[in-house]
Amino acid sequence: MNKAFFIDRDGTINKYIPYINNIDDFELIEGVSEAIRLINQSKWLVIVVTNQPQVAKGLLLENDVNKMHDKMTSLLSKDNAKIDGIYYCPHSPPNKFKNGNKDYQINCSCRKPKSGLYMQAQKDFNIDFSSSIFIGDTTRDIAVTKDIGGKSILLKCGLGGKDNKFPITPDHYCKNLLDAAKTILKK
């Protein structure tokens, strides 16, 4: 079985902007390319897992989300860094946005901290959760470890873990993704 770094997107890979929907605003956080390159050189996979309620809010189509992900992968590939898999939830809870796209405002099983996206990745890549790492800048990104196991790292960049939405004590606190990668890979 494989092990993975499950990495949040907004505030962890790219600079945090609430409900980011303009592709020109998508910028990598310093050190992210180096972090992913280090992971690429290890035995771990790089899996990005992200909630994109912008679709439910009516700010983006799924195609726009995919275009933003194309930008992310091309920025990283210029730095010789590679993401193995990208999984996103386009939903929001029911009746969250009055003028949004109602079809996406549902009780889905993929919106983090639910486990749907992680389960899909596990199936696609034959991943062992217990030896995997879950990283993000909010408790929402790491709360799933309570259900599926694995080690969690809460970052001080982005929202800095101050959302306090889900009761979870991370295994580590790190400054940013590069710090987290170095901590785990002992570089």
Ligand SMILES: [Zn+2]
């Ligand atoms: Zn969903």
